[in-house]
Amino acid sequence: MHILVTNDDGVTAPGLAALANALRELGLGKVTVFAPDHNWSVSGHVKTLHKPLRVRPAHLSDGSEALTSDGAPSDCVALALLGVIKEKIDLVVSGINPHPNLGHDVTYSGTVTAAMEAVIGHVPGIAVSMDTNRHPDYGPAARIGARVAREALARGLPPYTLLNVNVPGLPENEIKGARVTRQGLSVYRDQLVERDDPRGQPYFWIGGEAPTGKEEDGTDFAALAAGYVSITPLQLDLTAHDRIAELQNWKL
Numbered sequence: 572m573h574i575l576v577t578n579d580d581g582v583t584a585p586g587l588a589a590l591a592n593a594l595r596e597l598g599l600g601k602v603t604v605f606a607p608d609h610n611w612s613v614s615g616h617v618k619t620l621h622k623p624l625r626v627r628p629a630h631l632s633d634g635s636e637a638l639t640s641d642g643a644p645s646d647c648v649a650l651a652l653l654g655v656i657k658e659k660i661d662l663v664v665s666g667i668n669p670h671p672n673l674g675h676d677v678t679y680s681g682t683v684t685a686a687m688e689a690v691i692g693h694v695p696g697i698a699v700s701m702d703t704n705r706h707p708d709y710g711p712a713a714r715i716g717a718r719v720a721r722e723a724l725a726r727g728l729p730p731y732t733l734l735n736v737n738v739p740g741l742p743e744n745e746i747k748g749a750r751v752t753r754q755g756l757s758v759y760r761d762q763l764v765e766r767d768d769p770r771g772q773p774y775f776w777i778g779g780e781a782p783t784g785k786e787e788d789g790t791d792f793a794a795l796a797a798g799y800v801s802i803t804p805l806q807l808d809l810t811a812h813d814r815i816a817e818l819q820n821w822k823l
């Protein structure tokens with residue numbers, strides 16, 4: 572098996588090295604790391620079509636070898652699957668992001684959209700995030716991510732389906748287990764900051780408090796709040812299927 576590891580925090584981020592090492596330690600097969608050359612957090616699902624992309628060798632925070640590019644996380648995955656990496660790729664794992672990706676975060680997240688790009692390329696994708704504000708050690712999330720990867724390789728994933736894994740910020744012996752969840756509802760607390768630049772022209776900055784979420788039963792938010800790993804199967808079909816019949820009655 573051949574696993575591609577990427578992230579959205581850049582090739583030198585410690586969560587990337589932790590994830591790659593945990594996957595290697597599990598002995599699932601060859602692990603190749605190809606990640607952006609700078610931080611693309613909250614960059615969304617990017618496809619760079621209007622400028623060339625460069626690929627060059629790089630090193631992870633632990634000194635091990637990787638590839639990097641000036642493209643987005645999803646560009647790195649696309650480049651790899653399109654042939655920059657010659658060997659067939661069986662699984663893409665993205666992370667470990669140092670902050671959770673829950674609820675509506677998923678389309679903003681470079682970590683999750685890298686896994687989305689994998690499934691567009693017909694390769695299973697897994698995104699792994701954890702709450703390092705509460706617990707800075709990537710070890711538990713790395714080992715959990717590797718175990719999810721092992722299961723995904725053994726059992727396969729349906730087409731166009733990815734797994735969004737979030738690990739609570741707790742020591743490993745305090746994590747209660749894993750729950751399979753649905754996407755919850757994010758509560759963003761963004762506030763507009765308006766200032767003047769040095770030439771007196773106004774600029775705007777999206778500020779405000781960190782987002783929270785509704786901890787309804789069965790959701791990713793509830794699992795994490797209760798000390799469980801959250802594993803949400805996501806699909807790229809965003810259709811609101813139960814609204815189709817109603818819309819068909821509109822006078823269009």
Ligand SMILES: [Mn+2]
Binds near residue numbers: 579612681682
């Ligand atoms: Mn990030």
